Amino acid sequence: MSKSTPATIALTKAGVAFDLYTYEYDPGSERVGLQAAEALGEDPRRVLKTLVVMLDGKPACAILPSDKEVSMKKLAAALKGKSAAMAPVSDAERITGYKVGGVSPFGQKKRLPTVMEEAALAESYVFINGGQRGLQVKLAPADAVKALGATAAAIVAD
Known part of the structure; x- marks a missing residue:
């Protein structure tokens, strides 16, 4: 497995401190984020998943705990849009x-408007996909928000 991905390169260029972790990716897993949390021995609230959505017909990114579901209504409001839906x-x-299961918010072809679940900012560290299936970066959530120019908002479904 390559430890150098567009995501890790982008984080390094941004001067963000991070550690890399690998795990055995299970392509048959129903919920990739929860499988990553279990494989890493971490609480799912600290292992964040990256979702690509279409916000008013344009791509955007949502980052939230792997054990939660996104509220499309809250996500759209956080990014000042009218409606959001999962991108195919x-x-x-x-x-x-990136391939699904290895989508990272860092180092994407084009920077997308991004929102991170604000509850994640209360964690001392989080894991976010490192741009490859089975590769996670561990970093401070505030550093992730800053590196992405992301918005922090409550986007988890009730």
């Missing part, structure tokens, strides 16, 4: 340059 897998892969 083929679109998400084309837009980001």
Whole structure:
């Protein structure tokens, strides 16, 4: 497994401190984020998943705990849009340059408007996909928000 991905390169260029962790990716897993949390021995609230959505017809990114579901209404409001829906897998892969299961918010082909679940900022560290299936970066959540120019908002479904 390569430890150098567009995500790790982008984080290094941004001067963000991070550690890399690898785990055995299970392509048959129903919920990739929860499988990553279990494989890493971490609480799912600290292992964040990256979702690509279409916000008023344009791509955007949502980052939230792997054991939660996103509220499309809250996400749209956080990014000052009207409506949001999950992007089809083929679109998400084309837009980001990553394969689903390895989508990172860092180092995407084009920087997307991004929102991170604000509850994640209360954690001392979080894990976010490092741009490859089975690769996670561990970093301070505030550093992730800063590196991404992201918005922090409550986007988890009730």
